[in-house]
Amino acid sequence: MKRKTSQRLLNLLVWAIVALTLSPVAFMVYASLSDYNDVVTGNLVNASFTPHWSNYREMWVNVDFLAFLRNSLVICGFTTLFSTILAALAAYSLARFRFRGNHPFSVAVSTTQVIPGMLFFLPLYMLYIQIDDAGIPMMNTYHGMIFLYTAMFTPASIWIMRGFFVTIPRELEEAAIIDGCSRLGAFVRIVLPISAPGIIATASFVFLLAWDEVFFAWVLTSSTDVQTVPVGLRLYMGQHATRYDLMMAAAVVSVIPVLVTFFASQRWFIKGLAAGAVKG
Structure with missing residues (x-):
């Protein structure tokens, strides 16, 4: 009896x-x-609430939000690709050699993650200006933001x-090498x-981190041709008024790619976390 009661209390706590x-997500959708x-x-909170679907139509007219979505997809997509490739090679080297x-x-590599990115802003900004002058x-x-995000998120990826590569038995690679594979071939196959x-x-x-990053995207970009979604959301804040309804609608739209990415990779994400937690 006590066990059932404790289980129910635990379920209530979880819910x-x-x-x-x-x-907050429910409030965002409701406000939109x-x-x-x-x-x-x-x-x-009022009894006469009627959904204003026009907010989702007006948000595209008020701000060219499609351009910000495109910029985020391009920058975050290439950042994810480059960071994953570099991290895979470096992590394999650390795990095997x-x-x-x-x-x-x-x-x-792990220590870099405890240093606030804000500390890198001034030297990074001066470096970018010098490279521009050159x-x-x-x-x-695009390549400036991709280079920055790749450098920021690769250490954590490594x-x-x-942790994943350490859990793979060395015997599998050794057997492949004996059968004629090179070290690179064993790594790939x-x-x-x-x-x-x-x-x-x-x-x-990496994709989720890059999608949510706002500080460097805001400081290092001033053109809507490059600015990402977090920066675009700020454009709904005008000098005389802030369109919170449109901002919430844009926030809901910006969450959709994140949800699609998460749910599409959820099964792999859980397997990966479980595998990486076995052995460090």
């Missing part, structure tokens, strides 16, 4: 946490369908992938297919 976590005056005055500085380098445009360019859940989980992690 309470889930409800608390989803409440509310009238502007109701959102501004805070009068969102023993060389001088292996452990210090692994520690240094004739290689980095500000307000640390995560290393044996290690990568087995570690696919971990690679997909890491790629999803």
